[in-house]
Amino acid sequence: MTVDKEIIQEIVESVEICLAPDGKEYSVTGRKAVNSIAQARGISGREVEVAALEQGIIPRCYLRNIGAIGLNGQIKLLQSSVAVVGAGGLGGTIIQLLARHGIGHIIVIDNDRFAEEDLNRQSLSTEEDLGEHKAIIAARRVRQINSAITVTPYVGKLTKRNARKLLKDARVVADGLDNLPSRFAVEEACRDLGIPFVYGAIAGFSGQLMTIFPEDVGLSSVYGPSDSLPERGVEVKTGTPSATPAMIAAWQVQEVIKVITGIGKPLRNRLLILDAGEGVVDTIELGR
DSSP states (O other): OOOOHHHHHHHHHTOEEEEOTTSOEEEEEOHHHHHHHHHHHTOOHHHHHHHHHHTTOEEGGGHHHHHHHHHHHHHHHHTOEEEEEOOSHHHHHHHHHHHHHTOSEEEEEEOOBOOGGGTTTOTTOOGGGTTSBHHHHHHHHHHHHOTTSEEEEEESOOOTTTHHHHHTTOSEEEEOOSOHHHHHHHHHHHHHHTOOEEEEEEETTEEEEEEEOTTSOTTHHHHOOGGGOOSSOTHHHHOOOTHHHHHHHHHHHHHHHHHHHOOSOOOBTEEEEEETTTTEEEEEEOOO
16 A cells, blocks of 8 residues: 555654664654554554655664664565464464564464463463463454554464465464474465475474475475374473573574565574573584
């Protein structure tokens, strides 16, 4: 959607000058102004923010992003849709970081409810929300973080039958799952749809991740054929302490941002392994 000149003028009139940590002055507009213009004009906050960025005006909430990804990078994020499958330990952190980055549309897919044993590691969970659907709580949190973007929660399980339907509108899919069969189902759907899939898994003090493009070998290069998979991995024995999901989720979000903006080199055909217990980071080159 192209906004009209009157909206552009209102955005310009809302500008404040902000002195950033690098000593430079930037033209910015605040959340209150964005929401006011969007409401008055019957458009989304995201459209107002994109229009502002196209004029060289930075929505203040993204000011600390610009040095890394630039104005065009932020526009690409706002115009993108990312699906997160699973809203637990990995997915909950991924969802919140994507909202703070300014991903324009976040699709949250999860059929589970919060339980007390989730409180140690799932950043979306609170005692007040025990028993509530994770996807619904995730959507609520996204709106609290960034009201300019759109979030679509889906309360249900992703399966081979519905995967393509649920993921078809995504630019990138992020893995917040906790079992291998579902991961392979997501990978297969992403391959069919031509969508990159950012895989991540955790166990104990360690985790691993990679970005799988449709033409890459992908998960089979790590786990072998999909027809001989266990339901769960080593995390059943080693547990999942509080910091490990956040550690891997942060890397996954960086991969999503790199894919969308084209900035940086994705972990493609490379498995990144982080072992916080030993303080070691390794990369394994995988077959193409």
